[in-house]
Structures are given as C-alpha cells and as structure tokens.
Amino acid sequence: MPLDDLALDLTPAPTPVPALEVMTRVLRLPTRAPRQARAIVRLQLDRLSPLPANDTLFDLVALRQDAGETVYALGILRRAALTDPTFASQRTVTAARSVEGEEVVFRFRNAGAVDDREARWLKHAPRLALVCLGLAAVALAGQLRADQWRERRLPEIAAEKRLAAQQARLAEQQASARGDWMSLERADAATRYLCVAGLVGSALPGGLAVTSAAADPHSVTLTTGSGGNLAALVAAGAAPPTGGDPSGAGSVVFPREVCA
C-alpha cells in the first residue's frame, strides 16, 4: 500500500477558502482566438500589470464582440497568493469577479499544487462502475440474443441455400429440356424421314429395297442391297456414295439441305 494513500481525501475540504486579490482589467484585442489573445497579453504583461510578470498569473475571459475587436476581462493574480495551504491540492484555482457588470470566473493554474488527479477521478469511480455494470449487462444481453439469433438463422440460411440450389438445378434442367424441344421445332427426324421417303418415292416409283435406314434431325441415311439404284438416289438429292459397289449396293446420305 502506498504511503501517500492517507493523503487522498475524497471529501471536500471543510476549511474556509481565503479571499484572493485579483486585479481585473478590460482589454480590447483584435483576435477572437483565446490562445492568440493570451500570447498577446503574455508579451505585454509588464505594461498591463504593476507587478513583475514572473510573479503573476493571469487569465483572460472573453466578454463580447465589439466592432471587429473582442473585449476580454483580464484577471491578474499574485503567484504568491496560491502558496496558501488551502490551495495545495487544487491544480486550478477559480475566482469570480464582476467586470463591467458581468460575473466573470477566472481560472488560475496552480503549478505548485499536489497531483490530486487520482483523488478527483476516484470520486467518480462508484458511479462509473454502475454505468459500466449497466453497459456490460446490456452488452451481455445483446450477445445472448445475437448468439440465439445466429443459431436460429444459420440453419435457415442453409435451408434457403439448399432450396435455391434445387431451384437452380430445376431451372437448368428446364432450360435444357426446352432447348432440346425447341431444337426440333423446325425439323425433327420424322419430318426429315418422311420428306426423304417422298423424294425417293418420286425418283423411284417402283420402290426401293432398303436394308437399313437411319434418320436424325440433320440427315437421313439409307442403305440399299444389291440392285439398289444409287444413281437415282443421287439424282433425288443424296450425297454420292464413297466407294460404291458395282452391284448398286451401298449407303447414301440425304443431308440437311435436301429437305431444308
């Protein structure tokens, strides 16, 4: 335990505060910036105060704006006044004065004061702990809700995914089926086969002995036995057979263009 713990007093000091002798003046400065105004005053403090600048503390409080200038109340305090033990624990000493009918509070920084920040902070610790307790409770409740929500939502999302995948697969199958159906819209194997049969019937009124036939949406292939009249079939539109048989047997293909 630190030895200076006994010096931490969290209750207000009961001793009476001695009156401070603050000399006040009214200044008109061409700036609104407090930092700039303080710099101007610091440079001219010798002329503004009858006391040596090193022995004084000052504070500036803006009173009003007047024709492009700012009217400040300047408070000057003798540095020695803060050596009173009453101010030993006050890092900032305030003094209220009436300047031009206005109540002005000057704040003087007490550089010689003991560091009482811990005591000042600790004063708020119980209240802060209550606030933090409330925040933590709210956050924990939120976390609980969020965990429950996630546990419920993830299976739902997985189900939605499965459903979407199923629908996509179904749509893909549907598109494929429709594509296949539409590809036979203009001509399928039946129409091509009937068309070629009509052409062959016209070219060979006596008929044709076919050993095999194959038809698809693009072509019809006929295979004839011996005695087949390939020349008549070629005349009817079939592609000339390659490597024909002298007896007339062979296969001929009626390409797409024949029955376009």
Place this chain on the structure above:
Amino acid sequence: MNRQVWMHRAAALASVVLVGVALTAVTSIGGDLIAVDRARADTPASAASASAPAALRWQPLKPAVRRNGASAKVAVGEYLNGRLGELGLNIISVETPTVRPLGDGLHLAEVRVEARGDAATSAAAANWVAVNREAVRLKSLAVGVGPDGSGTCTLVLLMVIA
C-alpha cells in the same frame, strides 16, 4: 478514509473489467453478424439466371400422356404400346432415360423404343409423330434387320407428359 479509497479503487478496477466484458460481448455480437452475413453471401445465384434463352420463343404445350400417379416409364409404355401397336409396330422395350421439367406441371421425357417392324411401319410411326408433333417429336430413327432376320426399329422420342 483509507478503506473508502480502496473501495473507490476497487470500483474503478471493476469498471475496467466491466468495460472489458462489454467490449468482448460487443465483439461477439459483431462476430455473429459477420458469420450470418458470410453465410448469406455464399447463397448461389437465383434460379432466374438459369432460365431458357430469351431468343427461343416458348409456346404452351399439350401433354401426350398424363401419368395420373403412375411412373413416367409405365405411363409412356402403355401409351406407346397402344398407339404404335395400331401402326403395326410390335414393341420390345421402352426406356425413359431422362424426364426433365418443362414448367407449368409438364415434363419432357426422352423415350427410347425398340420394336419389331419394317421400313413401312417405321414410316407410319414417323407419320404419326409428325401428326402429333405438338406433343411428340422424333429425335432419331433407325430401321434395320435384327439378328433373327426380322426388321427392328429403334425410335428415340421426346414426349411431353403431365
């Protein structure tokens, strides 16, 4: 006084711990949100992107066969047995390798039919397909002589069924 100071210090320490607890809880909430967001982001594209090409003009179809609870293979087999049998084709086997959805409760069945028949009966079958082409289309046809010397006919049909 000393005890009061220590109590205040304990309160300050508790504040720090509680802030840590609150931050951890908030981080966990963020983790939950991110996990759900990621799970949702992995959802595949909607089915609309896989629809039929817009260039194809789709017209409503009339089914050739209604299944009425039976399997596609049975319904199609019974139907073809009747229809193609009238044309002189003696059906040996009927297979339906695929049945795909067409929408509006209709399906497209690919049917492979093997039957006994010659060129004339296969031409009659082609003619029947041409007449009923709103519901049946012929993908391929093959007529030949089987091992026993009789004519065999193989048809691959696309049939609209309900």
